[in-house]
Structures are given as structure tokens and as C-alpha cells.
Amino acid sequence: MQQPIKRDDLLPTKGTTTPLQEIPSKRTRLRSYSGFHHAEAEILTPSSVEALAAIFAQAQHQGRRMSLRASGFSLDTQALHDDLSVSLSALRQIKHIDTQEGTLVVEPGALWGDVARALLPTGWMTPIMPSSPMISVGGTLSSNGVSRMSPIHGREGEHVLQFRLLTPRGEMLACSRQQNADLFYAAIGGFGYFGAITEITYKLQRLDQRRNVETLIDKFDQYDDIFDRLRDWTRSPDGWDSVSAPLLCGPHYQRGMIFRSRYTDKPTGPLYFPHRQHHPLRVLTEMLMRHSWFSQRIWRMIYRFFAPRNQTFVDPLLGYSFFFDAQRKMRRFTEFFGIPSPLIQQGFVFEGEGGRAFLKEEAAPLLQAHQIWPLLTDALYLPADAFLFSPNYQRAGFAVTMAFVDLRGDRFERTRAVLEQLSERCLARGGRLWLTKNAFASPACLRAMFEATRSPIMRLKQQADPHHLIRSPFVEKIFALPTHEGV
């Protein structure tokens, strides 16, 4: 039986007097954003890096295990573990914006909405932001965030100059491409497995007066046309900052649109409804879209009547970036009335052209056979990178992501079964899962997908956290790593 950490037990740290008194702690039931994964953990929320170091030391001393956490938007078990859960959410200061050099220094618990609002008047912006303003900076860096800008500008990690990592050994390491480079490429996207990121320095993109985003929408009746254009327009963007494709995948239809977007100083208007996060009808629409029969009809209507070829919209930058926040608001609203609003997202990433054949020959027939339809499927052509947990590790290609919200009754189990089958087919075509999302797949399938980087991950874990203070059931499942439970 483990002894609970007592406030008075925590080791005093140099520079602080009584770090324990500032740590509120309580045992809480945690769940994933999807709603299907749970943990029961004692939550500690340090209000300083010194208090965090004290928690690491004392937990190690008592043989406890922990995972790190921030806003809790993870869809799978990325931020769940049953013993201790250390939340970085109180370290949320925006420390410095350098408008000469175009850099930002920020604490990990800062929310993207606060960061974007602070940057907007300066004429600088981070190139990659998540689609909800309530997600933390440390949380997205630990999953190496992707946005619709990523096909052109890369993942979030590409824009990080340096971060500070507090390892469970108690070392504070500066990590960059020049210093502790192996940890730089592991901890970005590493789901908090090697320690806590305590400060991040981003290189910003200069926008000056371009505080709106212009989006040009083209629609296509065939998947092949979409994938051809997506690849070509991503490789030669011709001034566009984003190329992405929402695909409609339903009974007997396979079509979609390509959105090309760029920052602009043009005045706003016309506005695109999905980019209007505060529109009074957004929450209602999100609620109705949870029913497949409704969403299929709406998508077909939008495609037919409201997405004429070459239509252009100009939206405020924050509306464009945080377009998915209506999902969170709808969920808060329905849960207030005791109605759960689960969400499953799973992404499949392939080298080169692989995603096209996967969608046409594997996913669409399987979805049709099981009569399970995603709310939305989207495709991006993502560049290769060097991050150890990335599905694009050393290879560029199409990523295909599906979001499911109609999960009533036995639909969750049926959807899960379909996704597990699709994971096997993804592996057979040389693909990998996008680890930021859900990962419904067998352990053998996951291990085979990520075998290439398993050894360096194990070696770095041994260096940074030899006593395995930090546990991640998610990372251990993906890479088939030893759990060291009971050690």
C-alpha cells in the first residue's frame, strides 16, 4: 500500500521556504477528452518550478509514480495515470515577447488563447496553434501540435528555438538543436515521458498588419483530384500559408473541398460560418451534427449550395485559428444537462501517396460495410521531420484523420472495431498512427509501426528518468516499453 504524499513530507528546495504549503492536492477521477478512458489520481498543482522539483524529489523518495498534465484535452490516455497527476496548469506566465527579434518566451501552462491575444497587437504570431484557445502551450508541444498551417509551415516543434526540461533526476536542461539535441527531438511530441517542460522559446512569424485570414475554397467531385491538388499545391504553395482538405465520406459519395488560406490585411467579410466560434447558432449546429443522418444531409447541402467553386472568405485570425472551439462549448453545454458528448479522432499517416489508396481502397469500403460514418474526414500533406514520436519521422506524405461523434448505444464499440481494423490495414500499407489523437490498435500493430524509434526512446528515458518516476500508459503501449510497475 502506497503512503500518500503529505505536504510536510515534501523536500524543501533551495530558494523556497515552504513549497508544500502552495500545493493543493486532491484525489480526482480524470477522463480523456474522448470520454472513454479514465484514471483515479491524486492531483498536485505546483505554482512554481521549485515546487515542481520538490514534488519530483519527494515522489521519487516515496516510490510513487506520476504523469504530467495540463488542460486535459488529450483524446486518449496521453495524460492519464492512476497514482499522481502533476498539473502544470498554474505555470502560465507569458514571460517575454521580443518584437525586434520576433521571439516569445512562455511558461507551459499558458493557454493558446491568451498567447494569441497577447501576440496579435505586436504584429507577430506563432505559425502553429491548436484549434481551441483552452489548450496549453506545454500540452501541444508535448504532442508536437499540428494546424492547417502545418503542410506549409511544419509542426509546432519546427518553430521552437529552445525549451527548459526538468527531468525526474532533478536536472534543469536547456534543450535546443545545438544543446541536448537528442532530448530536444524526443521531448517535443514526447507526451511528458522524459520530464516537465518548464519554459519554451518560440521563433515567431512576422504578420505586421495581416491580422485576418483569407480562405479560398475549391470543391472536387473525386478523391483523386483532391489528393493530386493537395500534394501539388502544398509543394508549390504560391504565397498561401495553408492547404488542407475537408473530405466528405458517406454512403455512396466521396467528394470534398480544398481550403487554401493566407494571412491578409484585407478587411473581414464575408465570414465563413465554421470560423465564427461565437455565432449564436454554432453550439446548436454542433449538437445536431452529432447525428449521422443529420450531418450527412447538411454536408451534402453545404457542398452543393454553399461552397461554390472559387469562393473566398476573410475571417479574423483568432476565429480562423480556434474554429474547433464550438465543439468544446457544445460539450460543456450538454454535460451541464448530464448528456455526454464523446469525440473520437484517429489519424493515419503515410509516406508519399499512401493515404490516397488507404482512404479509397480500405477506409471507405470498411465504413460502408459497417455503416459507420465520420462527422468529418480531413487530409493534409505533411512534411518530414526528425521528432522521435512523429508519424512523419523522416518521411513526408498524406495524413488522413477521421472524427466520429455519433457514438450512441453500441456505436462506440463498432467504431472502435472499425478503427482497429483500419490500423492493421494502415500498418500493412506502411503507415503509422498520428499519436496526438486516439490510438485504437492492437499492441503488436503499434509496436510494429513505431519500431524505428523505440531504442533511442528507451535510452533517453533511462538517462532522464532512471527510476521511472514518470509513467505513461500511452507511450508504454505504443512503443511496447517496460512499465517498471512495482520496481
Ligand SMILES: Cc1cc2nc3c(=O)[nH]c(=O)nc-3n(C[C@H](O)[C@H](O)[C@H](O)COP(=O)(O)OP(=O)(O)OC[C@H]3O[C@@H](n4cnc5c(N)ncnc54)[C@H](O)[C@@H]3O)c2cc1C
Ligand atoms: C477540441 C480539441 C481541439 C484540438 N485541436 C488540435 C489542433 O488543432 N492541433 C493539434 O495538434 N492538436 C489538437 N488537439 C489535441 C490537443 O492539442 C492535444 O491533445 C494536446 O496535447 C492537449 O494539450 P493539453 O494542454 O490539453 O494537455 P493534456 O491533455 O493535459 O496533456 C497532453 C500531453 O502533454 C503532456 N504534458 C502536458 N504539459 C506538459 C509539460 N509542461 N511538460 C511535459 N509534458 C507535458 C501530458 O503528459 C500529456 O501527455 C485538439 C484536441 C481537442 C479536444
